[in-house]
Amino acid sequence: MLEDPQDGKIAWITLDPQGDWAIIGYYQGLAKPNPGLVKIKPVGLKKNILYKVEQRLQYHELRQFGSLINQALPVEEFSFKALGDQLCNHGIVPPRQFFGTGNHDRLAFLGDLGSRIFIIKKEEGRETENSSK
Numbered sequence: 301m302l303e304d305p306q307d308g309k310i311a312w313i314t315l316d317p318q319g320d321w322a323i324i325g326y327y328q329g330l331a332k333p334n335p336g337l338v339k340i341k342p343v344g345l346k347k348n349i350l351y352k353v354e355q356r357l358q359y360h361e362l363r364q365f366g367s368l369i370n371q372a373l374p375v376e377e378f379s380f381k382a383l384g385d386q387l388c389n390h391g392i393v394p395p396r397q398f399f400g401t402g403n404h405d406r407l408a409f410l411g412d413l414g415s416r417i418f419i420i421k422k423e424e425g426r427e428t429e430n431s432s433k
Contacts, residue, residue: 307332311340319346319384324418326394331412341391342420345384353392354379356417379397381423392418 308329315322322342345351355378378395397410410416 307335309338313342314407315342315344317371319344319423322380322420324420326416326418328410328414329412331410332415335397337393337396339393340418341389341393342387344389345420346422347383347385347388348380349384351384351387351420352379352381352423353387354419354421355394356419375420387420393417 306314311324313322313324323347324340324342326338326340329330382390394416
């Protein structure tokens with residue numbers, strides 16, 4: 301998964317025994333300026349099954365944005381589909397974190413002690429031809 305005590309980031313996964321769904325919790329300690337990309341690699345997903353990955357809707361305390369709220373309303377939507385082996389080998393790369401400049405819809409607003417929950421669900425009827433192997 302992900303564990304970097306020096307960087308203060310960790311992720312945990314809860315996996316359905318049949319591999320049909322998983323929930324990942326991503327947790328950050330103190331925010332650091334200009335952080336690198338985060339890559340979360342789930343384990344235990346079925347390799348030839350198509351999954352949908354969605355980030356749970358995140359609510360924000362708007363006062364933490366001060367006057368920046370006039371320029372950036374913090375709405376984060378993150379979802380995509382991928383095969384289980386792609387998720388386990390390449391991983392999930394959440395949106396980069398926002399630190400005051402360069403606002404666009406692919407930024408995350410975590411801040412100090414921030415967290416995110418990612419929900420991974422099997423797409424019904426979307427198995428590849430090699431899924432029985």
